[in-house]
Amino acid sequence: MLTLYVKTGCPFCHKVLDTGADLGVTFEEKNIADEAIIAELVARGGKRQVPYLVDRERGVEMYESSDIVAYLQEQYAKK
């Protein structure tokens, strides 16, 4: 299960969501419109910035849309 912290209208989040759609990867989306989600994000990653990916299965968590896109392509592209 992949979790993606997002914000409505965030272009960087859309870049990641579009990549997920291209790869057939689905995300549990958590929107920082909710204060409790902001607190959860900051507790996990250390700062309020989206997108933020959590890949529990692989024990990977990261900020930065370009890094997330590269990670998804590397790990989830069908070979």
Ligand SMILES: N[C@@H](CCC(=O)N[C@@H](CS)C(=O)NCC(=O)O)C(=O)O
């Ligand atoms: N370099 C970052 C930029 C991310 C960024 O600027 N995200 C904005 C939303 S578009 C953000 O988290 N702002 C803090 C906030 O809205 O609380 C990336 O590519 O992921």
